[in-house]
Amino acid sequence: MNFNPAIPIYMQIMDMIKRDIVTGALARGERIDSVRALSEKFGVNLNTMQRACSELERQNVINTQRGVGSFVTEDAQTIANLKEEMSNGMISEFLQGMQNLGYNKQEILEIIRKADEL
Amino acid sequence: MSNILTVKGLTKPFYGNPVLEELDFSIESGRVVGLMGPNGAGKTTLIKTIMQLYRADKGEITILGKEAGTATKGLLSYMPDTNPLISWMRISDALQYYGDMFPDFDKERAGELCESLRLDTGKKVTALSKGTVKRVLIMLALSRKAALYLLDEPFAGIDPLGTNQIIKTILTGVREDASVLIATHQVKNIETIVDDLLFLNNGRLVLSDSSENVREFRGKSVEECYLEVFSHA
Numbered sequence: 001m002n003f004n005p006a007i008p009i010y011m012q013i014m015d016m017i018k019r020d021i022v023t024g025a026l027a028r029g030e031r032i033d034s035v036r037a038l039s040e041k042f043g044v045n046l047n048t049m050q051r052a053c054s055e056l057e058r059q060n061v062i063n064t065q066r067g068v069g070s071f072v073t074e075d076a077q078t079i080a081n082l083k084e085e086m087s088n089g090m091i092s093e094f095l096q097g098m099q100n101l102g103y104n105k106q107e108i109l110e111i112i113r114k115a116d117e118l
Numbered sequence: 119m120s121n122i123l124t125v126k127g128l129t130k131p132f133y134g135n136p137v138l139e140e141l142d143f144s145i146e147s148g149r150v151v152g153l154m155g156p157n158g159a160g161k162t163t164l165i166k167t168i169m170q171l172y173r174a175d176k177g178e179i180t181i182l183g184k185e186a187g188t189a190t191k192g193l194l195s196y197m198p199d200t201n202p203l204i205s206w207m208r209i210s211d212a213l214q215y216y217g218d219m220f221p222d223f224d225k226e227r228a229g230e231l232c233e234s235l236r237l238d239t240g241k242k243v244t245a246l247s248k249g250t251v252k253r254v255l256i257m258l259a260l261s262r263k264a265a266l267y268l269l270d271e272p273f274a275g276i277d278p279l280g281t282n283q284i285i286k287t288i289l290t291g292v293r294e295d296a297s298v299l300i301a302t303h304q305v306k307n308i309e310t311i312v313d314d315l316l317f318l319n320n321g322r323l324v325l326s327d328s329s330e331n332v333r334e335f336r337g338k339s340v341e342e343c344y345l346e347v348f349s350h351a
Contacts, residue, residue, distance in 0.1 A: 005341065010330060
């Protein structure tokens with residue numbers, strides 16, 4: 001697994017799990033692997049994985065049932081919010097990049113329209 | 119969380135030159151700690167002093183609340199940076215030797231580790247490559263049920279594939295309540311696996327922080343932080 005070493009790793013793992021939930025690779029209500037199995041999968045230590053999971057839990061993205069396991073949320077609204085949050089992030093990054101290249105909003109819209117026609 | 123190791127005011131001079139000076143730090147249960155610093159910083163001396171192979175001239179070392187000494191030796195599992203295995207031994211003899219030496223040596227676990235690290239137990243220890251010797255020493259150290267594992271330069275002279283195997287073994291091979299102290303100057307290798315950092319320079323602790331804090335609040339990778347700290351040191 002390749003991580004950006006300058007960004008907290010637990011955050012990068014959270015993003016990967018969220019992306020899997022939004023794309024459906026992890027289904028609603030699906031049981032997720034144990035923290036130990038996940039830490040092995042991501043190649044990080046247990047504490048990092050534990051932190052990622054407890055943050056996801058705090059954000060209600062996953063729910064843990066004591067003694068049973070952790071599950072992806074069933075709540076469609078939470079998942080829709082995740083999707084929006086993710087797309088907002090991508091768009092603001094894109095806009096920032098385009099503005100750095102010197103395009104104004106009008107030009108950016110034009111470029112997107114052109115790209116769409118292809 | 120309870121502390122597995124507490125070090126207070128530790129000082130160790132050799133021939134009047136302080137190699138370790140007034141070190142204060144602790145290691146909590148369940149953490150993977152990177153002890154980092156350039157050559158000659160005092161990393162090996164610190165580990166050997168914790169192991170009671172060197173006697174501290176000043177300061178205290180406490181392991182699980184007990185003063186370090188003969189009684190705490192069984193709580194520590196040590197992987198030295200040199201090959202301590204006796205030259206007539208095969209890997210299978212080394213297993214037997216460790217099994218006789220340490221009551222917490224888990225033979226079943228050792229077998230699993232030999233398999234995952236692809237070690238041929240019939241081989242003589244003198245016939246092994248440098249990288250294989252390291253893998254044997256890691257296997258022996260992690261087969262014990264210790265509270266604290268002290269690994270001295272586990273990646274020195276190891277190719278990337280071997281490094282990955284060793285990292286994976288460290289990640290999966292240690293019980294949740296045990297801690298690992300890894301001494302290394304190869305910062306990149308342990309970037310994603312260490313919880314806490316101890317930076318040692320000329321026998322003094324120059325930084326002690328969690329690696330996620332370094333990333334979150336300094337916006338730096340562990341390696342960048344290392345370069346920053348030591349190029350000004």
